[in-house]
Structure formats: structure tokens, C-alpha cells
Amino acid sequence: MTDTIAARREAPGAAARDGAISLEGRSEADRRLLIVDDDAPLCQRLARAMEKRGFSVETAESVGSGVDAAQRRPPAFAVVDLRLADGSGLEVVSALRQARPGVRIVMLTGYGNIATAVAAVKAGAVDYLPKPADADAVERALLAGDSALPPPPADPMSADRVRWEHIQRVFEQCERNVSETARRLKMHRRTLQRMLSKHAPRS
Amino acid sequence: MTDTIAARREAPGAAARDGAISLEGRSEADRRLLIVDDDAPLCQRLARAMEKRGFSVETAESVGSGVDAAQRRPPAFAVVDLRLADGSGLEVVSALRQARPGVRIVMLTGYGNIATAVAAVKAGAVDYLPKPADADAVERALLAGDSALPPPPADPMSADRVRWEHIQRVFEQCERNVSETARRLKMHRRTLQRMLSKHAPRS
């Protein structure tokens, strides 16, 4: 049902029962995944994880290089950060879909809100995940058919862990400035402070 | 741009500059708006407000009557509450699109989360607004062309928001099974229960 997105069907051996997609027997071009994210370490980690899962991964860290890669070697899958240093990931989404209409794109970001999620899906993304997302979740979103409730969840990150990772990321972005982080996260400095001191054993 | 949704163009005099849509000179059938919401007072208020703006309004307060109305008199526009007493508003969306592929639907929900927003747009809604949404916003969403691609990225999500989105996502994937969700999320059923009842009191 809900077959509303145009040009959804990927030409090659995409389908499977229940709408789930498999990489089995796909050519290199049909296993190609482009990851566009300006957070280099995260980008690399995700790239490795996805390679382990059978994707042929390429990475980019800006709108410019992302669009470029999309045009030169149109991937069958893509993971795109909404917020890139030199623009919006939505631009990359457009380029990707132009280069290969059947591409399955997952949006990934720590700066999500409903408005941008709506825009992303309308632009052609198949899903939109808030950023502390593990490779499992990304893979499921990429390969989930268009079934409404895609995949039964395996073992997701715990709720607190998700929050903690997010806090960590913002904290790093704020150059370990507690007050600033608390402000951006809309939480109380004292609370953040307590969390950091308890959950602290790290560089 | 971002022309990825199929059958998006409404046949009659839909377009205008900047993609905006106008009701000017439309027939009754092309000004028809179906509002489906089980909150009767809100429903009536919105109905009156939209009539003032030139729509020909019809209301329904359940999935059943909504689908029925959609089939008997397919509207050109619709406002649908995501959560209705007897089911999901997404069912109504399907019926609406089947009855009239070009229908412009705005989803309305008490508390919005990204996962359901994505589901709504994939189901064919043109926008997704959290309640309380005033008539102005609803009208804008209904008549806004699919122009304006990038709503400017905001500041990071709040820590609690990230956690909440994650919970919601897993919850949906567990088919709204509280116990199962709590187990997977490694949190206490009672706590989850309390959260759900507080943060999602009404549709």
C-alpha cells in the first residue's frame, strides 16, 4: 500500500517477500552506497560497518563532493546528513535522485525536526533517523521495503544511551563547554554537569 | 523542484506563481475539504475557520465515517488527525488518495514525532503539523505549493527530544506494545507507561 513515491522500484533484483530488499547477487553498482556526512569519524565508522554488511561504500563530506560523487557514480543507496558545512543535504538528495531515480536514501541528522523530516521525505528520502543511529538501524531503513512497519527491531540502543550519545556529540561540538552545551540542549547546567561527572571516564 | 511524489499535480487550476495554490474560480468539488478529527469542538472550530477561507467543508470524526465520506464525495483537500479513536488516520489517507489521487492532505497530530511524520508523508500527505495548529497554518500547508525545499536547519535537538524520538520509533516498531518496547529499550515498563501517558495524552 501507500505506493505514492514515484519511480520507487529499483530495476534490478530489488524485491523480496514482504518488500524487504536484499543485496544478494547484486552487481557492484547495485550495492553501491554513498555516505555523505561532515563528521569524519562517524562517517568512517559507518562506512566500515556498512562494508561489513555487503555494501560497496563511498564517502563524501560536503554537498559539493557529495553531488559530484552522485553524478559520477550514481549509487543505489545513500546515507546523507541533513546539515553539512557547505549547505543542506537536501541538495545532495536531489542530485542523487536525478542521477538515479530508484536510489534509496536515508537521511541522518542530529538537527532534526518535523519540518525538515517532511521536506526530506518529499524530496525522496525513504527514511529520516535522528543521529545517534547505529548501523543496524541504518541498514534496516535502507533495505526495508516500503512496508509501513519495516523490520521488527532487533536490539535497539537503550533510550538513555541514545540520549547520552547525543549529549556527547553536542558537547564535543561545543568544545567541551558545559554551559554552552546545556543551553543548546535545553537542559540545566547543573544536571548536565552531574551527568558528565558520573558518566565520565573518557578522554 | 523536488518533484518526487507521484500524481502530485491537481488537475484543475492548481498552479500559481511560486507553486502556491488558489481557490479562485474553483468548482465546489474542487474546493471541497474533508476534516477528520475525533476532537469534536476543535473539529467544528476548524471547519468554520476554513469555510471562511473559501473551502467547502465536510467533517468526520472517525476512520469509518472518514473513509466513507472520502469515497462518496472525494475532496480536493483534507485535514486528518493521525490518531483517531477507531484507528489510524493513515487509513483515511489511503482511502482519500484512492478516491482522488491529487488530493492534498495535511496530517494533524497532538504531539508529533519524526517517525510518524515520515510515515504520513510516505502515505501521501503533503504536510504534517503538530497540534495545536491554527487555521492559518493549516491553510498555508494545504495551499502551499511544493516549492520551498529547504526549511532552514535549526539548532540541535534537545537531549530529551532525541530520547523521545527514539522511544517512539521503537514503540511503533513494536506495534505499540508497551511491555515489549520497555524490554527492548531496557527501561521499566512503568516508567515507559508513565511517559507515554504524559507525553501523548490526546490525539
Next chain:
DNA sequence: TAACAGCCGCGCCGATTTGCCGCATCCGCG
């Protein structure tokens, strides 16, 4: 140099929230 502004760590205390118990339903299944 003094004044000022910002960040940081921390103690304290009242208000919430949590973890966890049990209980009473209400299914679906054999």
C-alpha cells in the same frame, strides 16, 4: 589594574521522577 562577564565545580534542599512491588483486568491458546 580594576571591573566585568563567562565558565566551572560544588553544596544544598524541595519537588519530581524512577524503580519496583503488587493487584485487577483482559485477551489468545490449547
Next chain:
DNA sequence: CGCGGATGCGGCAAATCGGCGCGGCTGTTA
């Protein structure tokens, strides 16, 4: 019919949070 599992909810001790304020340590600026 009983059994396992889900749900909603009252209650209670313990943990956490939200705020306030303090003193100390930078920078920047007048």
C-alpha cells in the same frame, strides 16, 4: 478451564532534577 502475557494503576522509598548561590579561574575592556 487454566496459563502466559499485556495493560493500567496505586503506592512508596530512593534517586534525580531544578534552582539557587558560592568561590575560583580565566579572558576582555575600560
